[in-house]
Amino acid sequence: MRMVILGAPGAGKGTQARLLSTKYGAVHLSMGNLLRKEVSEQSEIGRSIRGTLSKGDMVEDEIVNMIVENQLQRYESVILDGYPRSLKQAQHLDSFLREQPPALDVVFLLELPVESVIERLSGRRICDRCSKTYHIQFYRLQHCSCGGRLIQREDDNPETIRHRMEVYEIEIGPIRDFYEKLGLLYPINAEQGMEDIFADMSAVLDRIILPKAT
Ligand SMILES: [Zn+2]
Known part of the structure; x- marks a missing residue:
């Protein structure tokens, strides 16, 4: 099974991807986690993208394409979260998967209004060890269940969030059209609670993926 989860920052892509993965x-x-890992390990790529990431700008296509290709050669069944983030990346992924099947089975789009995005992201905290996310509105923890420290992501401050949203709004239209034409796009209402979003996505997967397997 190969799927993509699209959606604004804070729409819950990571949480849903984790649930679906299980x-x-x-x-x-998670492209975000893969990139942040490069930064924290201070790899050559990490050093070159640190500034871009902290400003909330998009990392160069060549870099993210290469990271994704490495992972797709390693794993057959994947959930892509945070990639593709532009039409060019989506097209690149499409032609790569033609040579390295299987192709994508489904593309989810988690839909959430801008105001909700800002509200969610400014209260978001992330574990510095396992990358699990929490929201200060619901949790008043200092530490994750794994013992890691809960920190605010460098790109989760209100100014950067607004900028990331602008970048997202510009890019998502063409990506959406691209996958819609391929018949792969499934929009999901991300204003619902986490369980309901998960139930909607699972229903789609059970409907389109399980019949294929039998
Ligand atoms: Zn943790």
């Missing part, structure tokens, strides 16, 4: 046994590939 239920369907696919590897969760």
